[in-house]
Amino acid sequence: EPEVTQTPSHQVTQMGQEVILRCVPISNHLYFYWYRQILGQKVEFLVSFYNNEISEKSEIFDDQFSVERPDGSNFTLKIRSTKLEDSAMYFCASSDPGLAGDPGELFFGEGSRLTVL
Amino acid sequence: AQSVTQLDSHVSVSEGTPVLLRCNYSSSYSPSLFWYVQHPNKGLQLLLKYTSAATLVKGINGFEAEFKKSETSFHLTKPSAHMSDAAEYFCVVRISGTYKYIFGTGTRLKVLA
Numbered sequence: 138e139p140e141v142t143q144t145p146s147h148q149v150t151q152m153g154q155e156v157i158l159r160c161v162p163i164s165n166h167l168y169f170y171w172y173r174q175i176l177g178q179k180v181e182f183l184v185s186f187y188n189n190e191i192s193e194k195s196e197i198f199d200d201q202f203s204v205e206r207p208d209g210s211n212f213t214l215k216i217r218s219t220k221l222e223d224s225a226m227y228f229c230a231s232s233d234p235g236l237a238g239d240p241g242e243l244f245f246g247e248g249s250r251l252t253v254l
Numbered sequence: 255a256q257s258v259t260q261l262d263s264h265v266s267v268s269e270g271t272p273v274l275l276r277c278n279y280s281s282s283y284s285p286s287l288f289w290y291v292q293h294p295n296k297g298l299q300l301l302l303k304y305t306s307a308a309t310l311v312k313g314i315n316g317f318e319a320e321f322k323k324s325e326t327s328f329h330l331t332k333p334s335a336h337m338s339d340a341a342e343y344f345c346v347v348r349i350s351g352t353y354k355y356i357f358g359t360g361t362r363l364k365v366l367a
Contacts (some may be wrong), residue, residue: 187336245298
């Protein structure tokens with residue numbers, strides 16, 4: 138069964154360092170997303186991406202964050218200068234446009250746990 | 255603004271008894287609603303979805319949910335809880351006309367032997 142894959146599963150970094158989280162969405166999906174979940178808290182929307190541009194972004198997704206689809210398979214989230222409060226589980230998701238162009242449900246990866254020291 | 259509210263942060267049931275996890279939504283339009291489950295240290299798995307077809311939606315593992323427009327609710331139920339149902343459950347709404355999906359705060363289900 139097709140699945141969304143994320144790497145790394147866990148990354149530890151020093152405050153101020155750049156981090157890139159990688160995702161391979163399901164191959165025929167056209168919509169891509171990043172969410173984050175700080176330990177013990179709710180799942181928060183960061184950004185959605187369609188047709189090689191950002192469709193929606195939240196107030197969390199500030200200038201420190203960027204997303205890119207560098208080739209036909211990968212979808213990356215970059216945090217330029219990490220802060221302690223960026224420590225969280227980051228989930229990538231993708232969705233299928235469906236027959237009527239509706240994005241449909243989200244298919245999630247297993248997540249990348251980021252720890253900022 | 256569209257949102258979802260999960261009324262209970264924790265629910266405990268005995269194995270074999272019914273499960274009810276409550277979710278209310280606010281939306282100006284006919285919403286797309288979903289329930290996801292997250293087992294410890296795992297990703298998010300879709301249980302079921304409502305996208306303006308039948309109001310009673312059946313999902314995986316014996317779960318179902320009923321869309322009630324008059325009550326703006328989309329409660330998740332299961333007739334008989336199993337130990338493996340212990341997890342965090344999230345009600346999710348897709349904001350109409352956008353690619354933005356908003357999660358509720360989650361309900362942690364505990365199943366007692």
